[in-house]
Amino acid sequence: MPSLFEVIGEALQAYWFSPLSLSVLAVCGASIGTLLYVFVTNAQNAKLRVSLLTGLYALSIFFWAFIAASLVLCVSQARMIAYARFGVPVAVFGAVAGGLTASTLISFLVWHFGNKAVLRRFPLRDLRAEEGWIGEYLSLLARFEGLRGVRLRIVESDEALAMAIGGKEPHILVSQGLTSFLDPDELETVVAHEVMHLKHHDAEFKVFSKVLSRILFFDPFSKFFDPAVHREREYLADETSARSTGKPAALASALLKIVDRGAPTKATWGLSIYAPGRGLFSRYPPIDERVHRLLLLSDLLATR
Helix, strand or coil: CCCHHHHHHHHHHHHHCCHHHHHHHHHHHHHHHHHHHHHHHCCCCHHHHHHHHHHHHHHHHHHHHHHHHHHHHHHHCHHHHHHCCCHHHHHHHHHHHHHHHHHHHHHHHHHHHHHHHHHCCCCEECCCHHHHHHHHHHHHHHHHCCCCCCEEEEECCCCCCEEEECCCCCEEEEEHHHHHHCCHHHHHHHHHHHHHHHHCCHHHHHHHHHHHHHHCCCCHHHHHHHHHHHHHHHHHHHHHHHHHHCCHHHHHHHHHHHHHCCCCCHHHCCCECCCCCCCCCCCCCCHHHHHHHHHHHHHHHHCC
16 A cells, blocks of 8 residues: 555646646746736836736736645645546646635735735824825825825824825825925825825735735745836836826936935835835836936926
8 A cells, every 4th residue: 555655746746747737837827928928019008017017926826826726735635636537637626726716815815904004004193284285285186086085194204205005095105204305396296106006006016015925935936026016016106197297307306305315114115105226126116217217208298
C-alpha cells in the first residue's frame, strides 16, 4: 500500500499533467499576454493603460489563488485525485471555484473594511473657520464630477500629506502642514487631484492593493503590476485634475513644494500624493516627469 507521500506525489503528477489544469494556466497566460500587448500598443491612452494594468493585477491574484487552491486540494484529497475516475476534473473545478471565491472574498473584505482602518490611523479634525473655503471648493468640485458625500478633514501633522480614502464614506485628507505652505491655487489643485482619485476609484484601489500586497507577499507578478498601476493612476489624476481646474502649472508648483518638504511617514507611502522612490518597483512616477507633463499641458491649454 503506497504511503501518504507517494499518494500526494501521484496526485500532484496527475493534476498538473492534466489538460484541464494546464488549460486554466494557458488561459491565464494568454490573457496576461493579450493585455500586455494592448498595453504596449496603446501607450498614449492613460485611462486604457490604467484599466489594462488593473486587469493584469486581478489576473495575477486569481492565478496565485488557483495555484494555492490546487495545492490544498492535492494534499487534502490526494487519493481521490490520484485514483478516482473523475478526481482530477473535480479537483480542477474546485480549484477554479476556490480561487475565484478566495480572491472575491479577500477583495470584498479589504474593499469594505480597509478604508475605515486607514482613517483610524490618522489624527483627524474638522475644518476650522479659516479653512472653510477649502471645504466649499471640494463640495463644488465633487458635485461637478458627480461625486456625493465627500468629506474633507485635516490631518494634524506638519508633514505634507494629501490622500483620498474611498468606500461608503469617501474622505479627502489634507495635512495641516500642507495648508500652511501651499498658496490657494496650489491647494485647490492638490484637492482636485485627490477628487480625481475618488472619481476613478483609485482611492479604494490604493488601500486594496496596499493590504493585498501584504497577503500576497510571495507573488512576483503583483510586485510589478501593483506599482505600475499606481504610477499610471498618478499620471491620470494629475492630468484630469489639471484639466478640470485649468491650472496644471499650479499643481506642478505644489508637487515641487511637497517634495522640498521631504519624505512623509512611511505608513503613508502608496496613499499620499507623493512618496520617494524610483524605478519599476516604485508606486510613484518620477517627480520630474510629472512636472514635465503638467507644464506641457499648461502650454497646450494656453494655446487654445
